[in-house]
Amino acid sequence: MSTSRHTLLSSFNELLQPERFKDYGPNGLQVEGKDSIERIVSGVTASRALIEAAIARRADAIFVHHGLFWRGMDGRITGWMKQRVQLLLAHDINLLAYHLPLDAHPVLGNNAQLGRVLGLQADGRFGDQDLGFIGPGEFADARTLADRVQSALARSVTLVGESARPVRRVAWCTGGAQGFFESAIAAGADVFITGEISEPQAHLARETGVAFIAAGHHATERYGAPAAAGHVAALLGLEHQFIDIDNPA
Template identity: 80%
Template sequence: MSISRTQLLQAFDGLLQPERFKDYGPNGLQVEGKAEIQRVVSGVTASRALIEAAIAAQADAIFVHHGLFWRGQDGRITGWMKQRLQLLLVHDINLLAYHLPLDAHADLGNNAQLGRVLGLAADARFGEQDLGCIGPAMFASSQALADHVAQALGRHVTLVQPAGAAAQPIRRVAWCTGGAQGYFESAVAAGADAFITGEISEPQAHLAREMGVSFIAAGHHATERYGAPAVASHVAAQLGLAHQFIEIDNPA
């Protein structure tokens, strides 16, 4: 079974509602390929490795969280950008990318799916555009929470905790995937005992120690690898398309 490119775009737009978000780049169709779609590949980032894997999988469309175009970038088509675009255009593959809309979807988005993987359920939202999630938890300490996150994601995590944290239970956990370290103070204001995101910058280590709330950086890619396959699988099933998630390892 095949559908039109327009039908596929309408399905993703209808589900993710990109018009609701002020974002850092264009959401939706970023590179136009063939008009008829039978097979969709999903991945986290539109890297050359993912594009090459999608070509090998005979994909007609690639669905990602991190696309090719971002606000403020150099607009010249040279080097790595030329190589990625050339592969897409030569093989007539559509590239669809959704950034903040994919983070935010209440059931299938990155934040919801990370919560599912970690066994956390949000009962409130916080931060810019209500992207952050916060909910109840039962952990004996921030170290116990960090160990749980590391085991669930299968990777080392960075934990910064205030003095005396070893004796303090964690009852409210806030999280926001990817590079959401700037949401930390909003998480604290929302009542979090600990905050989980992908990255940590220099200021957050000091803030965690001074504000009495633990900070866990679990990897940008590692925290954002669940939304794209969840959304693409849902839409593919709805439209009768073949779907494959392709994991391209990234230690960041």
């Protein structure tokens, strides 16, 4: 089966509601390709490696969390940007990207899907634009939870802060959400899980007794793109494949 680019874009917009969010880059269609869509490839980031893999699989559209545009970047189409755009245009592939809207979706988004993978269920939100999730967790201590995260994501994690007290409330927000740590503390978390840690968070964890787990930006955001793209593909009768381009960050 096939569908039109307009129908595909409308389906993703209806699902993820990008108009609700203030974001640093455009959500939705970032590069226009062919009008008729049969195959979707999803991935975390619109890297050249993902684009080349999608070309090899004869994809008509690529759906990602991180598109071509990052905060504060140069807007000129040169170098690596030219190479990515050139590949997309040469093969007439549509690129669709949803950043904060994909983080926030209550079922298919990055935070909801990370919770599913870790066995956590949110009963509240916190942080800017209510992007952070928080919910109950019964763990002997933060180290026990960190071990679960490490096993579930198949990568080492960084644990900073109190690791002896029981954990009853867990907050999480995928990717580079280390700036949400203070909001997680205020929301009553015993542990905060995200992708990255910066210098200030280590001190806050030690001083407040709220543990901080950094589990990798890419590793925490591998689940929303295939969930959302798979849902839309099934709805429209399209082929879908998730391609995970490894990233140690």
